[in-house]
Each structure stands twice: as C-alpha cells, then as structure tokens.
Amino acid sequence: MGFLALRKGKVSPFEEIVLMSIREVGYGATFMQIFDKARQLGRGFGLIRSYRVEMALRALNMFGFIYSWQDPPRLDVDWIDDRCFRIMLRGERALEAAEERRAAEQRTAPLRLPRTLRKVWCWLFSRERLLG
Numbered sequence: 001m002g003f004l005a006l007r008k009g010k011v012s013p014f015e016e017i018v019l020m021s022i023r024e025v026g027y028g029a030t031f032m033q034i035f036d037k038a039r040q041l042g043r044g045f046g047l048i049r050s051y052r053v054e055m056a057l058r059a060l061n062m063f064g065f066i067y068s069w070q071d072p073p074r075l076d077v078d079w080i081d082d083r084c085f086r087i088m089l090r091g092e093r094a095l096e097a098a099e100e101r102r103a104a105e106q107r108t109a110p111l112r113l114p115r116t117l118r119k120v121w122c123w124l125f126s127r128e129r130l131l132g
Helices: 003-008 013-025 031-041 050-062 089-108 115-131
Strands: 066-070 083-087
Touching (some): 013 031, 013 050, 013 083, 031 083
C-alpha cells in the first residue's frame, strides 16, 4: 500500500506491525523500543530493517495515526533521535479494521490443500475414474 491507502485509513501489514509495536511498548515509546518490538512481532514477516521502520513512522505520523514529540525539544538532532511516539485514535481504529479484515478473510477462505498433496489427490481421483 502507499500514501493513498494511508490517507483512506488503511494500513499495510508492515505498518500494522509498527502500530502494534507502539501499542505494546506503550506511551512514550522510543525508536529503538519500537524497532526491537517490531522485529519480535514480525518474525515470519522477514528481515525488518531500521530504515523501513523509520519510514513507516514518518508516514504514520504524517497521516495522524501516531503522534510524536521530542523530549527534550532540540533543533540540533535528526528527526528520529530522542523522539517519543504514541498511538492515536485513528491508529487504534486502523488496527481494529485490519484485524476484522483478516478475520473475515480467514472465514471466507476455502480450504486449500498443500500443492503436493493436491497433486496426489488429483492423480488418485483421475486414476480411480479411469479404472471404474
């Protein structure tokens, strides 16, 4: 997804991991706490790099899903250094919508056999038809 999806209130699976990380760390979460929690939550998601988390934080902050502040306020540091984050109501609602969407997909998804098992099943079924 991209900026247009964020504008509509939809988050990508990666942004969902970042939002869940902020929610679990709690109010005033720092970048390193969020990054560590995102790596824990996204184990099956693949390698999570710090610059991707930073870009997701910037986008989520820009569209009002999270709020960030600097503690103490300074002008001589990078955007991410000494920054604290918290999830806002829009971010909570986006997480709830993503969870509902995932639950609906699981309910409506047909039972799919693994590829190899499906091939064996089709082979047996076609052979049975040929013999009988």
